[in-house]
Amino acid sequence: MVDLQDAAGRLASTFSGGMVRRLELAQALVNQPAVLILDEPTVGLDPVARDSVWARVRQMQAEHGMTVLITTHYMDEAEAMCDRIAMMTHGRLAALGTSEELRSQLGGRNGGSASLEDVFRYYARSGLDEDQGGSRNVRAGRRTANRVG
Numbered sequence: 001m002v003d004l005q006d007a008a009g010r011l012a013s014t015f016s017g018g019m020v021r022r023l024e025l026a027q028a029l030v031n032q033p034a035v036l037i038l039d040e041p042t043v044g045l046d047p048v049a050r051d052s053v054w055a056r057v058r059q060m061q062a063e064h065g066m067t068v069l070i071t072t073h074y075m076d077e078a079e080a081m082c083d084r085i086a087m088m089t090h091g092r093l094a095a096l097g098t099s100e101e102l103r104s105q106l107g108g109r110n111g112g113s114a115s116l117e118d119v120f121r122y123y124a125r126s127g128l129d130e131d132q133g134g135s136r137n138v139r140a141g142r143r144t145a146n147r148v149g
Contacts, residue, residue: 002026002056018049025053029060036060037069042077054081075116085116087123094123 002022007015012023021041028036038057042050054077057068072078078085079099087095087102095102099116106114106122114122 001029001059003052016049018045018052021045021049021053022056025056029056032060032064033066035067035069039071040073041070042072042074050077057081075120079116087120089123089126094126095119 002025004019004022004026007019012020015023025038025041028038036057041057042053045053058081060066061068068081070078070081082099084097085095085099085102086093095105097105102119103114103116106119
């Protein structure tokens with residue numbers, strides 16, 4: 001299902017990043033879940049490996065009718081794979097709709113057409129305006145983590 005037959009005798013620790021992602025996908029799919037949750041499944045993968053992951057997900061959706069919940073920062077993936085898109089900032093829902101709805105809402109505000117990346121940037125910047133301290137909070141959190149760890 002995930003094209004790892006040639007590596008069946010190898011330890012997973014010797015796998016490339018793309019092979020590890022495909023192995024993780026196979027593990028997630030082994031019980032044919034009704035809902036599949038994928039947390040940034042293609043981060044760090046080359047375009048060929050990314051395409052392979054999405055081809056497997058589409059195949060499983062078609063064969064088993066499963067619902068797939070994806071988190072991603074790649075707007076092209078969100079647009080291609082998702083019926084509905086939710087954008088979050090600071091742990092809160094900032095926008096929800098189809099890619100077309102989200103793009104048209106922002107396009108109306110900007111007086112033209114908008115890409116899904118434009119929509120993402122708009123809501124991410126809005127969240128930054130609300131941020132109390134911004135990068136200072138990140139640095140402070142890291143210092144605390146270093147002291148604790």
